[in-house]
Amino acid sequence: MIEANFLNMPNTRRIVTVAAAALLIGLPQIHPVRAATTDCILSIRTQDISITPAAPFLNQSARIYATVQPECQRDTEGSVLFYANGTEIAVKPISYKKSGRAEEVWANWRPTQYGATTLRVDTKGEGGEVGDSASITLFVDRDTDNDGIGDREDPDDDNDGVPDKQDSNPTDPTRSRDTDHDGIDDSVDSDDDNDGLYDYEEQGIGTNPLKYDTDGDGIGDKQDAFPLDPKRWEVPPAPKPAPAPAPASAPVVAPANTNPVSAPVPEAAAVTDNGEVLGATFENNAVTGTVAVGESTNTSASTDDGSWLDWLMGFGKWLLLAILFLLLGIFFFWQDKRRRDDKDEHKV
Numbered sequence: 001m002i003e004a005n006f007l008n009m010p011n012t013r014r015i016v017t018v019a020a021a022a023l024l025i026g027l028p029q030i031h032p033v034r035a036a037t038t039d040c041i042l043s044i045r046t047q048d049i050s051i052t053p054a055a056p057f058l059n060q061s062a063r064i065y066a067t068v069q070p071e072c073q074r075d076t077e078g079s080v081l082f083y084a085n086g087t088e089i090a091v092k093p094i095s096y097k098k099s100g101r102a103e104e105v106w107a108n109w110r111p112t113q114y115g116a117t118t119l120r121v122d123t124k125g126e127g128g129e130v131g132d133s134a135s136i137t138l139f140v141d142r143d144t145d146n147d148g149i150g151d152r153e154d155p156d157d158d159n160d161g162v163p164d165k166q167d168s169n170p171t172d173p174t175r176s177r178d179t180d181h182d183g184i185d186d187s188v189d190s191d192d193d194n195d196g197l198y199d200y201e202e203q204g205i206g207t208n209p210l211k212y213d214t215d216g217d218g219i220g221d222k223q224d225a226f227p228l229d230p231k232r233w234e235v236p237p238a239p240k241p242a243p244a245p246a247p248a249s250a251p252v253v254a255p256a257n258t259n260p261v262s263a264p265v266p267e268a269a270a271v272t273d274n275g276e277v278l279g280a281t282f283e284n285n286a287v288t289g290t291v292a293v294g295e296s297t298n299t300s301a302s303t304d305d306g307s308w309l310d311w312l313m314g315f316g317k318w319l320l321l322a323i324l325f326l327l328l329g330i331f332f333f334w335q336d337k338r339r340r341d342d343k344d345e346h347k348v
Helices: 002-008 011-026 199-205 299-347
Strands: 041-043 049-052 062-071 076-084 087-096 103-109 115-124 130-140 281-283 286-289
Touching (some): 049 130, 062 087, 076 103, 087 103
Antiparallel strands (some): 062 103
């Protein structure tokens, strides 16, 4: 029937039909391309990720575990990728039998970042297609004293015996307290509170070497005259002494006159406070002569002493000098004679 229809066609149409048929026969057969489909997924969930130890410490080894479940009906393989805060840690290969059971893979990890950290696990199929992804968040702590307790939970991070709440350097076992914040630990600081008093001085006076103002009156212990009394801090100024009264002049008293016939004191003579008359001497209560103030009336003793000293300073010194030269001459003469005698003995 096809042939009858072809023969009944006009010539032009028959030519076109023949040409089209020839073209189709000459071209290669084109098969439809099957779209790539993800028919096998490596599944992972948040609860499938764990870490040992559960609370890892900074710069200490840990291990991340991931349990992967294949969702496919054929044998397959793929890879598991581990990340910490977006940085790749490791890539582990994995393979499954058809309808296989879940498999666990792990990767070693040494945390280098302190604080909150996100661990993520991704899966990829055998063709590199992205499979599943899950993540957990944990806190990476420090263990300064390596006692197995993280610093956030450890009451004494550096294990120096001073609790962290009282330790100005909680992670340094060589320093525990710096009361005055001068950068010098109290164990070697001679003035812990920086009040200007050495610690041993404060122990001696009873003030607190760890407190700048022991009595709390606002005045530092060194400037406080009463560092243990909050009501006093300075010594009151001493009262000025009253001016001394001018000395009263003694009344002039005339000497007692036991001889009624003695001559009166001349009016020109002056009388001192002790009753002496200047410019006159007394013998039997009578004025006999004048003397200067301060001179002694014992003229004989002073004359004898003066004569001996005058002689010694005058002629006496020359006499002593002559005696000295005489002794020296005798000494040198004796030395010379002794040398001559020795020489004579050698000649003999």
